[in-house]
Amino acid sequence: MRTFLATRTARFRRWAGVDGAVGYTAFARVCSIVSSVGTVLLLVRFLSPTEQGYYYTLLSFVLFQTVLELGFSFVIQQHAAHESILCTFSADGRVEGDPVAHSRLASVLQLAVRWYVRAAIAIALLLLPAGFVFFSRKEQVGVHVAWQGPWIAVVLAYAGTFLLIPLYSFLEGCNQVRQVAQARFVQALVVLAVSWTAMVSRHGLYAPALVNLGTVAVGIVFLSKRRRFLLGLFRYPAREHAVSWRDEIWPFQWRLAISWFCSYFTTQIFTPVLFLARGPVEAGRMGMSINVVAYLPIVVLSWMTTKATPFGQLISQGRLQELDHLFFRTLRQSLLLLILLTAGCLAAVIEIQHLFRGIAARMEPPVIFVFLLVTAISTFTVQSMAIYLRSFKKEPYLLQSLLISSLTAASVMLAAPRWGSWGIAVSYLIFTGGLGFATGAVIFRSTRRTRLEQPTSFPGPVAQMESIGEDTSATMPPSEPEVECK
Numbered sequence: 001m002r003t004f005l006a007t008r009t010a011r012f013r014r015w016a017g018v019d020g021a022v023g024y025t026a027f028a029r030v031c032s033i034v035s036s037v038g039t040v041l042l043l044v045r046f047l048s049p050t051e052q053g054y055y056y057t058l059l060s061f062v063l064f065q066t067v068l069e070l071g072f073s074f075v076i077q078q079h080a081a082h083e084s085i086l087c088t089f090s091a092d093g094r095v096e097g098d099p100v101a102h103s104r105l106a107s108v109l110q111l112a113v114r115w116y117v118r119a120a121i122a123i124a125l126l127l128l129p130a131g132f133v134f135f136s137r138k139e140q141v142g143v144h145v146a147w148q149g150p151w152i153a154v155v156l157a158y159a160g161t162f163l164l165i166p167l168y169s170f171l172e173g174c175n176q177v178r179q180v181a182q183a184r185f186v187q188a189l190v191v192l193a194v195s196w197t198a199m200v201s202r203h204g205l206y207a208p209a210l211v212n213l214g215t216v217a218v219g220i221v222f223l224s225k226r227r228r229f230l231l232g233l234f235r236y237p238a239r240e241h242a243v244s245w246r247d248e249i250w251p252f253q254w255r256l257a258i259s260w261f262c263s264y265f266t267t268q269i270f271t272p273v274l275f276l277a278r279g280p281v282e283a284g285r286m287g288m289s290i291n292v293v294a295y296l297p298i299v300v301l302s303w304m305t306t307k308a309t310p311f312g313q314l315i316s317q318g319r320l321q322e323l324d325h326l327f328f329r330t331l332r333q334s335l336l337l338l339i340l341l342t343a344g345c346l347a348a349v350i351e352i353q354h355l356f357r358g359i360a361a362r363m364e365p366p367v368i369f370v371f372l373l374v375t376a377i378s379t380f381t382v383q384s385m386a387i388y389l390r391s392f393k394k395e396p397y398l399l400q401s402l403l404i405s406s407l408t409a410a411s412v413m414l415a416a417p418r419w420g421s422w423g424i425a426v427s428y429l430i431f432t433g434g435l436g437f438a439t440g441a442v443i444f445r446s447t448r449r450t451r452l453e454q455p456t457s458f459p460g461p462v463a464q465m466e467s468i469g470e471d472t473s474a475t476m477p478p479s480e481p482e483v484e485c486k
Contacts, residue, residue: 024181053280056287071256080173093228262405375433
């Protein structure tokens, strides 16, 4: 009986595309959903409608780090994936193999760490005064919300979290996708406990700062087990073989940065715009609703993001037919799951309208949820296509991102003062959900054909990777990276 169940479970995992990396990443994001749902309930209980508006507006401002990050994390991951295929990572932290690949890999880490340290400082210097100016302008007579302390705490805490990004991305590129996913799963559990504790203790506005501090603590423990590997590469003299930031990274990064910037504005400006145009109460309803919807594609995107390293390695090896097979299989699996999740979410929202009127009053009505959910499916599909194409270390969605984000932002700013949440939801559906999907699909089809028709060159003979798409980190020990040099 046990053998039968094990066989059935293995078949289901293969059919659903659930490997170790996907499993941990999905569990982490499910924990995030549970944490978010619990936080919503506690928020309704312990925060006023006005405080709710401040809470979600504060979160939107903090996510401005996406702009300062400039898409560098994906660039790091892809460069590490392309170089690490020719290196050996031993259990004691030593790196052996092709000396050129070793130098280039080390230089990627060195560039990344220096860049993110500077960006973390910029986050604090830019966001701290900007937040004080923004929130001070909307303070209402007779309504006191102590937002100053939470704002300072969350900006400083997020600067610390920001420094984890390049190290996680680099390790994923070095085939430690599963290990990084495990760390993020533990972080999700810590986030759940910390955020709920903050709400229950009536320090709800401090929850985002405490969540980030918990994330940093878990990250320090995780990275300390890999310190010899990371420090060895950080100190390694790359010399003449170093990756050129100006010639190899910046041409990819600046295009990706603009796309990252556009993605931020197509979702994260909704709450601040409503905050200014209609007040904190309506902003709080949209903030809660857009966050609930946003978690669904984030969970399902686990199937695709964990394949970014295998995509890059397959491209480096010239195995483009396997690349296509892996991508389209993963897209089918993840889209089916996302459709099921959106249907369940809509059913839950409808039931809440009848059973929990207090919570329903803090959320948008079901029709607006339909608009948001349909757009979420559309944007997820475009995001998946972008991951595939960006694995070639190119950014074909630059102009498309600029066009869609500009149209969405302009329509949102025009519609919000007069029609509020309804105007925002309709604008989002038309421009991001409809036009964004259509133009994204056209770009994917034409760019993919061009990429596959071009001859692919890759350095040296590289043997076949085993079980690509099943568990890309199965050969890696839990504490130090280990892949076989070919």
